[in-house]
Amino acid sequence: MNLFVFGLGYTARHFVERERGRFGRIAATAQTLDRTPAPPDGVVLRAFSPERADPRIAEDLAASDAILVSIPPDGGDPALTAFAAAIAASPARWIGYLSTIGVYGDQGGAWIDETTPPAPTHARTRDRVAAETAWLDLGARTGKAVQVFRLSGIYGPGRNAFVKLREGRAQRIVKAGQVFNRIHVDDIAQALAASLDRPRPGAVYNVTDDEPAPPQDVTALAAEIAGLPLPPAVDFETAALSPMARSFYGENKRVQNRRITEELGVRLRYPTYREGLRALAGEAG
Template identity: 80%
Template sequence: MNLFVFGLGYTAGHFVARERARFASVTATRQAPAEVDGVAMRVFSPDEADPRIAGDLARADAILVSIPPDSGGDPALGSYAEAIAGGPARWIGYLSTIGVYGDQCGAWIDEATLPAPTHQRTRDRVAAEESWLALGARTGKAVQVFRLSGIYGPGRNAFEKLRQGKAQRIVKAGQVFNRIHVDDIATTLAASLARPRPGAIYNVTDDEPAPPQDVTAFAADLAGLPLPPAVDFDTASLSPMARSFYGENKRVRNRLIREELGVRLAYPTYREGLRGLV
């Protein structure tokens, strides 16, 4: 099986590194020239596209899409929709976000919950999801959408922020977030490759939505690092992007990946995930 990856970033890169042996070849894009062991790299950016990409797609049995959309739509579809439609790919995975559900006032939700995006970036995500699913419906290809919660793992976790002095223990009454370890994302993608379902949408998330200040406190205790003081959300120093995340509150169920794909999370809560990283 030949894999093509649009956007070899943190999550897609972890999947490729872990699952490389299952593929005869892996080709992937980044916005600037790069070298990655065992991967044929291509440049794909708003200003440049490697001319070999069309040929790569003509040989790709699986395509993983990990590029965010912009106001013009999904970049990969905008440039290569027909090449993908005419190619042999029998599995296409689109990495999206649980942010498409917007604010659910802390309620439990699942894949049957309709998207209710509250920001332009998540409205663009919904449009991209719909475009990929439409391509699947038009061509008969198995397009799957994976809505990811807050991603953490090696090099991207609460310990790193604590050590760098960037962690804040922000308190907002009733606020919770779901998270997902990058290794559990890779497990879910591998399970889907083995059991494609055209048009599937999956929430890829842990079992326990939790207040962010609890995660910071648990990490500080595990690592023996100073606990940042509690800061009220209203007075916290946050970027507009970070503050916008606190405007959405939901509890996300992951039953479908467990029951349909047989996924058993290695890190069902942040506690197991942080213990594994410490």
């Protein structure tokens, strides 16, 4: 089986490293090759951006049995804009599109699942919904097994509360009633691998942990585990946050993950942030 990856970022790279042995050949894209960390051994890297696309990408797609899409939309979906015909003509029998639970918008802290209609509140999440629809439509037209994976807040090696604490970037922001779901990058890779083994055309999966939790609790536990000073509590209303970061606090929901556990048989290695943080502390974060 050959794999093509649109966007070799944090999550896609981790999946490739974890599942490298199941693929005969892997090709992946990056916007700028000279600024991208070296790919995992054996992975062919191609340049792809809205301004430039390596012409060999079409040849790669023609030999790919699986396609992973990890590029955010920019108005439209970049991969479909440039390569819809090549993707449709490819032998790919599995296509995974990485999206976000942000498409559900604000649910007032209620529990939701994949049957909850999207209710995006920002242009970026409206673009996500449009991209999801475009990929699912391609699957319906071509008979390819397109699956959408809605990811919650991603953390893992090099991207976690320990890193923020050590770099002095951690804030313990408190907003009454606010919770977020999270997901360890290794559990994302596990869910994608399970889907590869059990493709279902048109499936949508929430890839998230079992326990939505207040963000200040995560920071407090990380500080306790690492023996680092606990940042002072800061009220959300007066916190120094970028407009992007502040917008996340405008959405409050509790996301269920039963579909990945029941349909794909996934058993999360890190069902809550507690297990995830303790494992990362043992790996030096």
